[in-house]
Every structure is written in structure tokens, then in C-alpha cells.
Amino acid sequence: MESCAACGKHASEVLKLKACKACKLVKYCNVDCQVSHRQIHKKACKTKVAELFEQKLYAIPGSREDCPICYVTLPLDSECCYRSCCGKSICYGCVVSLASTHRDRCPFCNTPDPRGLKGEYKMLNERIEKYNDPSAMNHLGLCLNSGVNGFAVDQRKAFELYQRASALGSAMANYNLGNSYFNGRGVEVDKKKAIEHWQTAAIGGVADARYNLGCEDFLVDIRRAIRHFVIAAKCGHDKSLHEVKNGFRRGLVTKDEFENTLRCYQTAQDETKSEQRDKVKARLGENYNRPMPPTL
Numbered sequence: 001m002e003s004c005a006a007c008g009k010h011a012s013e014v015l016k017l018k019a020c021k022a023c024k025l026v027k028y029c030n031v032d033c034q035v036s037h038r039q040i041h042k043k044a045c046k047t048k049v050a051e052l053f054e055q056k057l058y059a060i061p062g063s064r065e066d067c068p069i070c071y072v073t074l075p076l077d078s079e080c081c082y083r084s085c086c087g088k089s090i091c092y093g094c095v096v097s098l099a100s101t102h103r104d105r106c107p108f109c110n111t112p113d114p115r116g117l118k119g120e121y122k123m124l125n126e127r128i129e130k131y132n133d134p135s136a137m138n139h140l141g142l143c144l145n146s147g148v149n150g151f152a153v154d155q156r157k158a159f160e161l162y163q164r165a166s167a168l169g170s171a172m173a174n175y176n177l178g179n180s181y182f183n184g185r186g187v188e189v190d191k192k193k194a195i196e197h198w199q200t201a202a203i204g205g206v207a208d209a210r211y212n213l214g215c216e217d218f219l220v221d222i223r224r225a226i227r228h229f230v231i232a233a234k235c236g237h238d239k240s241l242h243e244v245k246n247g248f249r250r251g252l253v254t255k256d257e258f259e260n261t262l263r264c265y266q267t268a269q270d271e272t273k274s275e276q277r278d279k280v281k282a283r284l285g286e287n288y289n290r291p292m293p294p295t296l
Helices: 031-036 038-056 091-099 116-131 134-146 156-166 171-183 193-205 209-215 221-236 238-248 255-271 274-289
Strands: 081-084 089-091
Touching: 031 038, 038 193, 081 091, 081 171, 091 116, 091 274, 156 171, 156 274, 171 193, 171 209, 193 209, 193 238, 209 221, 209 238, 221 238, 221 255, 238 255
Parallel strands: none
Antiparallel strands: 081 089
16 A cells, blocks of 8 residues: 555545656645655665666657658658748759649648738747747757747847757757857857756657767767667667768677667658659758758
């Protein structure tokens, strides 16, 4: 029978015990008992919280979303096009293949493309204000951070947009926040906060964030670095696979682990392939992995 970790009272239909919110290891009958037991429980709680975080950090992420048009798994973010009209991310294969039949219109919702920079800015702001869309916040932040698509550079505004999107649970916004803190874009350099945001993004399935964590860990704890590279490579991340290959050559990755990583990498790559995407990739060449303007 469960009992309060502080006073020993047993749980009953009348007395309901509540678990420690941080570690879930122990339960208390009230706040006073929790406060009185804090010093005794503090060390075990801290250890368990760290253990739970490690489990989350090194778990294999779930599968990515499908393209809303072709229903094939979306490739990595640099191979998708965000549409500010409907908030959908569409693969390059569909964007380019449908360009002739949806000229100057969204291939998903058929909304006319925004007219120029002002139109794009207005459409993104409408999604932000009307729908509180974290993807729109993150996309506008990217445009302002580096001045793509003709936007004036405003890294402080971009940082604030990333923060808003992060608070709404956007993994990509956490990745971009980490980049902002690491490089001092719109905020003072803070490597600790950069790593914290990259960790949140990695847990959310952003392979680029996990790769960054591996690079940061490489000179500190190479085993942790390899773990990050292996997980990211299994998700289809090319740079991470390259690091896993290097680790195998140096004896840091076992043969079984290397072969398993290669199989998972190939599976992840195959899940994103389609005849349509292959044709577009051949047509665009080296431009295939570059961010695509939303009005292409």
C-alpha cells in the first residue's frame, strides 16, 4: 500500500497522495509533508530527474510528418517549402511538379501567392495574429534573421519570434534559438542556453540540433557525441552519418552498431523518396538542398 514519504500515512479513499512532480519516485499527502521531506529527498530526486532527461535526450525520435499533397514522408527541413497561406510544409517535389498547373497559387490550398515582400509579410503576420501559428513565427524569424526573400535583417525581432514559437512547443524554433544564443544573433552569446535549446529541439526530432550537440560534446565526452551522431544518422542526417563513419574507422563505433546505423539511415532515406522528388532533385541539382522561395 502506498504511503506518504514524510509522515507514513497510507493512501485511502479519503487521503489521496500526490507524486513528486519532478521525479515521480515518492508521494506525499500534502504540501507540508513535501516541504519537510525536501532535504532528505533532494539528492535522489535530482539523480532521478537527470536519469529521466537522459532517457528522453537519447531516445530515437518518432517519424516525421507526411507531405499533405503526395503523402510521402517529408524530407529534412531544407528540402521543404513553408506556405504562409495555409501553414503547410510541402516537399519540393510537389511544389515544382505542380508549378505549371498552380502558377502563382499554393499547390495545397490554391490561395494566390502573396504579391511581393509586403504581401508575404502581411500573410505571415495574419497567421501569427489569427492562429498563433508557431511555424509562421519560426518562418518569419528565419526571414528576418538572415534577410532571405528580400526581408530586412532584424535579428532581435527574429529572436523574439523564435521565443514565442518555442513557448508554443516548436522544436525548430528551439533549434533556431540555440543558433541565436550560440552565434550572438539578436542576443548575447550564451553557450549554455544554446545547448539547452538544442537539447529540446533534438528531443523534438530536429536532426540538425542533435548534430550540433554531437559537435559540442566531441572534445568533452566523445562517447556522448557518438551517441548523438548515431541517433541523427538513423534519422537520415548525412553529416551525422559521416561522423559515425569516422567513429567506426577510429574504433569508437562497433561493427554491429555501424551496420545497424547504416540500415536505419537507408530506411529513413527510402521513406522520403518518390519518383516525383527524384525528378525534381535531378532538375534542381545543387540547389535542391537550398531554401526555396515560397512563391517558386
